[in-house]
Structures are given as C-alpha cells and as structure tokens.
Amino acid sequence: MNQAVLNILSDKKTTSLQEKDTTISAQRTVNSLVEAEVNKEYIIKEVISEDAEMVNFLFTLGCFKGQPVTLISILSETFVIAIKDARYSIDADLAQVVKLV
C-alpha cells in the first residue's frame, strides 16, 4: 500500500513539473534548475545572482559552471538537488539562479 502511495506521489510530482515546463518554455529547453526534470543530470552553465556571497557559498559546495547537478525531487516548494555527493534543499528563488546548459 505504501508503495502505491509513493508511486502516486512521484507521478503527481512529475506531471506537475511537466506542466510547469511546458508553460514556461514550449521547446522544453531548460534554462535553470526550476525547470529541470527530476532524475536527470544537467551541467551548470552559470550561477548568476546579485548576492555575491551566495554565489561564493554555492561555489564552495561545488555548485558552479561546468559541474553536474541532478534534481532529486521537489518537496514543499523547495528543490532537493544532488551536487558532488550531497543532497541540498534550496528554495525556488535560489534554483532560479542556477542556470543550466
């Protein structure tokens, strides 16, 4: 039964995500982590924000140009991402900052 619930939950996640993607971009080009597909590895194009300290902080975690990143899931409007060998939860504003190739 639990498995069933899990499946429903993850299905729901993926569909809502796809809907989001199509509304933002018809060609499904992914600009930033906000639009990323779950479970797919992307390469970071750049990290752009006026908050230089945040950009530097992300750098120390290994989140910078050329590095791989995977979106694990979206939980309560935050994005769980895998960088290097760790999981982080970031909010949508921060996910927007991480541009993908």
Next chain:
Amino acid sequence: MKVALAGNPNSGKTTLFNAITGKVEHVGNWSGVTISKKEGQIKKNIHQSEGEIIAVDLPGAYSMSPFTSEETITRNFVHNEKPDVIINIVDSTNLSRSLFFTTQLLQLGIPVVIALNKNDLLKKKKTTIDIVQLAEKLGCPVVETTATKNSDNGLDKLIVKVLEVQDDKQTAPFDDQGVDLTDVKSVQDFDTKRFEFVKNLVNETETRQVKSSAQTKQDMADRILAHKWLGLPIFAVVMWSVFSISQTHLGPIFADILGGWIDGLYTLVESLLGDSVSPFLSALLLDGIIGGVGAVIGFLPLIMVLFFLLALLEDSGYMARVAIIMDRFFKKVGLSGKSIIPMVIGTGCAIPGIMATRTIQNVRQRRTTAMLTPFIPCGAKLPVIALFAGVFFNDAAWVGTLMYFAGIALIIFGALVVVRITGEKESRTFFILELPEYRFPSVQRAVVSTLSRAKAFIIKAGTIILLCNAAVQIMQTFNWSLQVVAEGAENTSILAGISSPFAFLLIPLGFGVWQLAAAAITGFIAKENVVGTLAVVYGITNFINVDELALVSGGSDVASIMGLTSVAALSYLVFNLFTPPCFAAIGAMNAELENKKWLWGGVAFQFGIGYVAAFVTYQVGTLMTTGSLGDGMIYGLIVCLALVAILLSFIKKGDKEEQRKSALCAA
C-alpha cells in the same frame, strides 16, 4: 598541545569531540549545531603522551574562502590561535566535496591528520576508499574512524597519528602561491582548479558502485515526510506522540515514584524537626524549600522522557525535513527556512537557540528570529505545561502539542509584523540547507544527552529555584511591618502587596489573584519558578501524586485550590509561555540583537502578544463554555485594542518607509 577539529558541517566533529574528551556537547544530525568553539581535554586513556592535549571543536565550514561569512569563526581560529595539529574530519561518503576544504587546510603550514569519519556508512553504500593512496597523494596521514561507535572506532589510532605528526612539515599537494587572494575572479579560477584536483584524486582513490545522485529509499521517505500537504500533519502527529509518551504514559509512571520519594523526604525532615523548631523556620524549610523545589523536581521524569525523545528525533535527521516543511511558511513572512534551526534548539533552552541565529546572514532575519525564538516552549517551560496539562486536562498530550504549534503560529504572526514594521516586505532572501541522511537514532547518545540536561535541571532547581522559593516563602510569611501574617490575613503579606497591582491587570485574562501574579513574576527569573511559587503560595508539595493533598491543603484537588476554570488555566499557561522569557534569555537577546531599539521592541512585543493571546483564550473560551463574558472583558478589550492600535501605527510607518524606498529605487 592544542588540536583543532575542523571539517564540513555534519561531518561528525562534535560526536568525535565528545568521544575523545568525554564531554557532552550538543550533537544533532544536521548542519550548524555547533555555533561557537568548544574546548576539552583529550581523555588520558586514549593517548599515551605525558602532557595534556586540548581539543578544540570548531563550527563546521565548507571552505576557508575569504568571501563567505559562514565560516568566519573557523577561519579566524585557525589563523589567530595557531593550533599544533589540525584533525580534519571528513565525511567519507562525501569525499568529492570535503577534500576541497582539506586541500585548503593543508596549505596553512600546520600538520593535518585526516579522520575519514562515518566509515560504517561506506560499506552500506558499497563504496571503497584506498586510504594508502589517499594519504600519499595528500601528503598527510589518513585514519578511518567511526566516532559514533564505542569501540573499534579508530579514535586511539587517530590520536597516535596526531602525536606523531605534531612537528612534521607537510607539503601541500596544492598551493595558491602567486594567486591574488583579494580578487574574487582569480581566487575562483584557482579554486576551480582545486576542485578539478579533488575530482581526479577521488576518481583514483574511490570506487563507488552506486551513484550518489541515484534515487534512494531515503529520497522516497522525504517525499512523504516533507510532502507539501502531508509534512505538517505528520510533524503534528510526531510532536503529539512525543507529548503523549512523556506526559500521558511513560513520564507519569516515573514521576509517581519520584514524587513518593520527595513526600518521604518531607515527612522525614518534618519528624526530625519535631515541634521545638519555630514554625517559621519549619515552614521555610518544609513548604518553601522542600515543597517548592520538590514540586519542580517532581516534573523531572516527564521532562527527561521528553528530552530523550527529542534527542532521538534530532539524531534521526528528521529535523532538517521540518526545516523544509517550514520554509514555505517562513518565506511568506520574510523569515528564512534557516530560522527553524534556532527554534528547534530553543526547545531545549532559548539561550543557545538565540545564539544559533548567528548563522543567519540577513540582519533583519537574524534579529527577527532572535526576538521570536523564545515563543517556542523551552525546557524550563515544560514543568509549567506538564503542571497545567496534569491538573486541568487530565494529562492530555494535546495541551503540550497545542502550545508548540501556538508558539510556531505566534512566530509566523510576529515575523509578519516585523517585516511590515521594518518596511522590508519586498526584500528576498535565499534558503539552502544540506539534507543529512536519515539514520537509526542512537539510544545511548540520547541517554547521555538526557542525563546531562537532567543534571543541569537539578542544579538549577537546587540553586536559583531554591533561593527564589525561600524568598517567596519569607515574603508571604511576613507583612510590611515584618510581623508574621495571621491566618486568614494572607492578603497583607509582602508578597501579596507586591503582586496585587499586577494581579489587577490580569483580571481580564481570568486569573487576577495575587498568588498567580506572584508566580508569573518569579517566572521571569526562571520559568520553573512558576511551578515552585504556586507550590509555595498554595501549600501544595506535589502536583503529580495528589492523593495526600486533602490533608495538607484542605482542598480535594489542585484545580479547586487554585480556583481556576479550565479555560482560565489555559489562559494562564498561554500567558506564562508567550510573555518574555527569563532574564537570562533576554540577556542573550540583548547580545544577539546588538540594538536597544530591537531589544525593547522585542520585549514589548512579547508582553503584548502574551497579554492579548491570554485575553483571547480566556474570553473566547469562557464565552464558548459558559455562554457569558469573562471578568473584566471591557477594560481588557480596551487594553488589547490600544496594543493593536500601536502595532498598526508602527506597521503604517513601515509601509511608508517601504514606499519611500521603492520610490527611491524607481528614481
């Protein structure tokens, strides 16, 4: 000799520190638990050296980068205090990030020993690390450790290595000579190469069978526990269970036993004193000291069970998920998800909670969190909750749960008000939190942490609470002419004289009697005093096992002695929990807020919230239960409306400020 423990957040530094020093510093399975450095002597049985070795536990850091403020304490310590050796604790399941910091530490010219920690998790993940090659390439010793294990944990081997290398000259595998350290761009270019170096090193030394970005069972668990709609109800059920076990089921069983002992002590001392001792002294000792302190200590078992359960929760990794659930709500009111960390720590004591706000970068968010953290019921408030839940609500678990959630609701409301007053409604901030892996919580660690908190509780009860109870007993025994008050004339005592004017203000809240006012006042010295003072002024020595009560106090139960309805009791509880915390916590607020306007604004806000919340609880509750209005409704309403009006005027001012700012931006 001085050894510094440095490493990434949640790599297990404090666990390792506790293991080698025998200390009991607070540990949690999430980032940012340690906020200031802690020192301790390494136990003699794990090192053979003559002299003493001091270990210094530092807050976690991801880098030594001069451009991030998170790591300031660590950076300054390593630069200024020059430890003899650095133990770099590395989470062995995350080499590719951790070794970045390692290569920076190796540049400092201080010998480094790497503790490859969480070694037990490697096997589970089917990962192997070639430590011989790793040590060779990095140019420093590498020791596998599992700091959470009691034996065969590699810690003695680690200390042996520390002693070996203390005079060594290690060569950094990667050096930043010739790099302009003041220029962000050139440092970043260089650090990109550093990450490249680490990546190659990891490729050569680590064999992973499962890619770390693959979906795991843990990720599935997250989908439920931190689910948009399920997350909050699950958290409520978890908290309710914690209270149910500690206050309804397991706690009272232990409390009954302890209560019996305290009653025994009371009877023993009473018989030892005999009739020859002056009634004043015997009352001071029996009712004031044994009775008052005993009433507080009587709640120790309930609190220990609760602390134990909270320690298990913290150890499991669940708290970081709570931060995710809360971020959505906190963000809407201008706080950061990180604000939850001080609040979780604040469940133990508000002081370290308030101090933990240091890790929040944004000044307004930091100050708002420091000012609102005391709304979360701390350990000292638990006896108060337990007393009222026990006496008026039949030990129901919903009382404590409701108080926690009311605390969270008031924090959200408070943050909303602050963001409007400061005129920063539109400002945006980022939230990022490392998600620790879930793990099966350690019963042993929870027991150790519970015992250490219990010890602190007993010490407090035996010192500050004892003194306060003695003072209360003396003040209620004498009148202003320093004569013993006659029976039936208790209203003439010094205590009654001091508390009566306050009691007058409390009539609209449903508890306008001097005894309850006195207990609320002593509560500002320490919240446990509320229980102690109530015990003294009502002559009740035991709130939990009340069979013997009729003999001592003449009433059949505590509720009738206090003369409160359940609604008024709830209102009194609300008042004590949500008015300002104890003076020590206000002192911590002062230190962290660094601004008098914020401090006094904060304290006034807490008073206002506590007053209005208690007023609403009492008046609405009375209307609902009896169909009529409570005492002093009209003039209480006037006070509350005045408070709301003041708040609105501040908000209006803030809104103008916001408009002015946006106009400025537009121009």
